[in-house]
Amino acid sequence: MTVYQHLNKNYINGEWVEGSSARFLKNLNPYSGEEIVRFQLADTADVDFAYRSSEKARHEWAKVNAYKQREVFERAVVYIQEHTEEISEMMMEELGATRLKAQIEIGLVIDMLKESSTYPLRMEGKILPSSVDGKENRLYRKPxxxxxxxxxxxxxxxxxxxxxxxAIGAGNGVVLKPHEETPVTGGTLxxxxxxxxxxxxxxLNVIVTDIEEIGDAFVEHPVPSIISFTGSTAVGRHIGQKAVRHFKKPLLELGGNSAFIILDDADLDYAVEAAAFSRFTHQGQVCMCANRILVHRxxxxxxxxxxxxxxxxxxVGDPKAADTVIGPVMNERQAQRLKKVIDQAIEEGATPLVQGPIHGTLVHPTVFVDVLPSMCVAQEELFGPVVAVLPFDTDEEAIELANQTDYGLSxxxxxxxxxxxxxxxxQVxxxxxxxNDITINDEPIVxxxxxxxSGIGRLNGEWGLAEFxxxxxxxxxYSQRSFPY
Structure with missing residues (x-):
């Protein structure tokens, strides 16, 4: 695979096509600011074509022998394994991933594909007894x-x-709209x-577009029966409302404000290492990251x-450097948002134990102490290399502090x-x-x-199969019923 070859187009009905919009999307490297590729955006007509194509194709896909379906996933795993280095390069360039983060993410994808390859063989039904003589009830699991x-x-x-x-493993058609900041590694790849x-x-269809172009057309389209969204709680709330209004099931994996709790008998050296990994992995841009570290006094x-x-x-620095732990945040807008959070926390009375500079998209770590639970740095999802440390005196107080948030992810x-x-x-x-672990965990069967x-629904394993x-x-x-009239 030549890096980015054919990956700067939409993928609709099995063809690589330019979007129909007159607008273009520049896909930028968050560290260097250089343009990686450019997309001609999809418009609402492309959204419609993608959904209609998927609706037609999914009926044929459901007829494919389950063992043949499984082979598609097995070949997908082999393809990734053969192109791991190119995919890692893409992730470092497109989203500022460090090499370690890229390896972790690729490993997660391989595990997900392996688990999903079992779905075609798990579309099981049941035969249940009936309260009516001579009758049986059959339940069929369907896409x-x-x-x-x-x-x-x-x-x-x-x-x-x-x-x-x-979703594909369960026999469905899929239309994917990746985030406009990561259209390749989140979509066309x-x-x-x-x-x-x-x-x-x-x-499978992939459309590259933005909300300015299509509005709510992706969610409101009559074809999809499920809308699966991963992102911020504010956007998820809007998408969930739109989906339900149009009788579609929303699956929402949203933000977090996770508490990392250190009790008085903890192995402190180990807890320090685990807390650092829980907060600063991928610059803190992980929904499961530890936003608050609660430490026994x-x-x-x-x-x-x-x-x-x-x-x-x-x-902190170039994500391609082998020893870099903290690379760039996604864009300067994210960096400036973090600056506002840091400034507000200081205004509210929090004390920076560590406060690094912000240069463009490189945000050096900031650690706050003297934090009250009501402060912005304790209440908001930070989504960057910023963290609050709060003391507690009893287990009951730790539980109370952990639960003083609208979120509940990890x-x-x-x-x-x-x-x-x-x-x-x-009790959390x-x-x-x-x-005795980190807050960032994801396993394909759990x-x-x-x-x-923090969301609605459960993915992975038997729960993912049930959702899709x-x-x-x-x-x-088998006989004839008697009727009262």
Missing amino acids: AGVVGVISPFNFPFALSMKSVAP IAKIFEEAGLPKGV SLYQEFNRKFKEKVTSLK GAVHTKSVDRGIQLAQ ETGMIHV AFGGEKS TTMKWISVN
Whole structure:
């Protein structure tokens, strides 16, 4: 695969085509600012054609033998493995991923594809008894139809594939709209992989466009029965409302404000390492990142000293450099948003334990202490290399602090007592939480999703299969019923 060859076009009905809009999208490297590729944007007519193509093709895809369907995913895995270096380069150039982050993301995608390859063989039904004599009830698991997928810029390859692969594996058609900041690794690269893997034309369509061009047409189109969105809570709320209004099921993987809790008996050195990874992986642009580090007061000063030493050792710079830990945020708009958060936190009385400069899209780490739970730095999803450290005195106070947020995506608890950690974790209002681990976890067979404003629905494993399918009841009466009239 020549890097970016054919990947600067829309992929509709199995063909690589220019968008029909008169507008163009410049895909920029967030570190250098250089143009990578340019797209002619899709318009609402292209959206319609993509959905209609997927609706037609998905009926034929559902007829393909399940073992043949599985082979498509197996070939997709092989293709990625053979092109790992090129894909890593794309991710470093398009989204400012470090080499380590790119490797992690590619590994996640391979695992997702392997799990999704089992879906065609798991479209199981049931035969249930009936309250009526001589009758049986059959339940058939069927594809939901066509799934519209809207993916974000932070983990575009993995978070696009997280919905695309299981939806296709369950027999659906898919139309994918990647984020305009990452149209290649979040979109057209995925089309290329499935094209090379032999997925029939039209099953997967990828359109590159923006809201200015299509408005809500992607969500409101009559064809899709499911809209799967990953991104901010504010946008997710709008998409969810639109989807439900048009009788479509929303799957929403949204923002987080995860608490990393360090109890008084924790291994402090290990907790420092885990907290740093939980906050600063991919510049903090991960929905599961630790936004708040809650430390027992007996360890608070010592943690701050060690954490400061750790954070100041993290190299910031070119994501392609082997020793870079923190690369650029996605664009200067994100950098300026973080600057406003930092300035506001200082105005509200928080003290920077570490405060690095901001140069363009390079945001050096900032760590705040003297933070009150009501401050912006404790309440907002930061989505960057900024974190708040708060003390607590009891386990009950730690739980209360952890739950003082509208979000509920991930979390972590560190303690030498596993039972104590589990007891505390049970009381934190979050979809996922990890004892003696990092907040950033995703495994292909484990339910993934959030509570409260962090989303609706669960992906991965049997839960993903359930989300992208529907159950059809067919009853069979082997005798004749008697009727009251």
